Amino acid sequence: MIHQVAKEKQITYSISATATIPVVIYFNDIKVSEENTPLNSSIDVNGYALKNGKYKIKIQIFPVFRRGDTTVSPEDIKSCQFSFGSFTRDRATGDILNPKTYSELSLKAPNAPVPYFEQEWEVEIKDLPYELEGWSKGQDLSKMDKKELEKRVVSFHEKVRDILDQGNGDKWGDMTKKRAQETAVFYYSNNEQHQTSVSENTANVAKYCKGMMVPLEDYELKLYAEGKLATLERKNHTMEFNNKSPLDIKGWGALIRKGQKSGAADYRILLYLPPNSNDFIIVRK
The missing domain is CATH 3.10.450 (Nuclear Transport Factor 2; Chain: A,)
Structure with a gap:
């Protein structure tokens, strides 16, 4: 039997991403984006946060392989937008309810092209109504x-x-x-x-x-x-x-x-x- 949580407490935390060049997103030191590709979506991270607490988000931005690029320009980096927030979901319709943004993950772009770009942020999760064991007791x-x-x-x-x-x-x-x-x-x-x-x-x-x-x-x-x-x-x-x-x-x-x-x-x-x-x-x- 699965413990049922009241609908208003069924909070899903997510990273919203808009990027026209390849990015990889990590949450809690786990890769959570599906692949090394441009993104225009919201990535749910509940499965990688076992309980309430502080977590790290890391985003890497890469050159466009299919164009033969070897560097990422400051303009490409500045065009990417990321934020951290939450919502609830109507399971019957799939509609997103009560969306909130907690952090705009602003990028500090370099002044010149780079082989790849990486930046980290710390965020806090406060309202998960459960705690999971997951891999917490796993061997190193x-x-x-x-x-x-x-x-x-x-x-x-x-x-x-x-x-x-x-x-x-x-x-x-x-x-x-x-x-x-x-x-x-x-x-x-x-x-x-x-x-x-x-x-x-x-x-x-x-x-x-x-x-x-x-x-x-x-x-x-x-x-x-x-x-x-x-x-x-x-x-x-x-x-x-x-x-x-x-x-x-x-x-x-x-x-x-x-x-x-x-x-x-x-x-x-x-x-x-x-x-x-x-x-x-x-x-x-």
């Missing part, structure tokens, strides 16, 4: 031997890739159980909505992933949340992928499903090791 993976850690993370990804490629939605559901349970909490789902989401995710693996997963390749190990989370991400730019151009998959999760006709989607998994355990658990995406 940064203290492990990097080669051994990468070997184990790759092995886990290979196992998950095989499950997805077999279309085994039930096994995928078992492996993502903790993630689904905590997602229901921070997304304010009721029990029926949670069960529907789990069923749909299970069915989609059988429908879309069977025989469609690309090989696990061109990856690099990434650690987030001050060393408590690990994943694999694609490390090189692409100009096109699976008959879609332009499509740059640099920074995507290494588990990638081809689209039926063109394009692709990734199944990013963030892993943590509980205390006194050698078995990774999928906790976020």
Whole structure:
């Protein structure tokens, strides 16, 4: 059973982003933007804030790879706009209610072009009506031997890739159980909505992933949340992928499903090791 929160307290914190050049956004030392791409959206961060408190936002701005740019101009940086705020959502209609802006994340652009730009801010979350365990008790993976850690993370990804490629939605559901349970909490789902989401995710693996997963390749190990989370991400730019151009998959999760006709989607998994355990658990995406 999921504890139900009164609608007026179902607060979602978010980062609003408008950028015509590639940006990557981090919250609580976790990459929360989907990929290295221009953005014109609001990114929910409830899933990466386990409780009320102070958090860091970091934004990186990069040159436009498909244009062949090697630097970012001060004008491009100044054209980007970011802010931190919150809202509530009508789950029946999807409408955004009671939007608030707490911080305009103003950029301090340099005076000359740079290879990339980075800036950080501290923000505070005060009104979450829940507290999640998440990865808070996880082992510090940064203290492990990097080669051994990468070997184990790759092995886990290979196992998950095989499950997805077999279309085994039930096994995928078992492996993502903790993630689904905590997602229901921070997304304010009721029990029926949670069960529907789990069923749909299970069915989609059988429908879309069977025989469609690309090989696990061109990856690099990434650690987030001050060393408590690990994943694999694609490390090189692409100009096109699976008959879609332009499509740059640099920074995507290494588990990638081809689209039926063109394009692709990734199944990013963030892993943590509980205390006194050698078995990774999928906790976020």
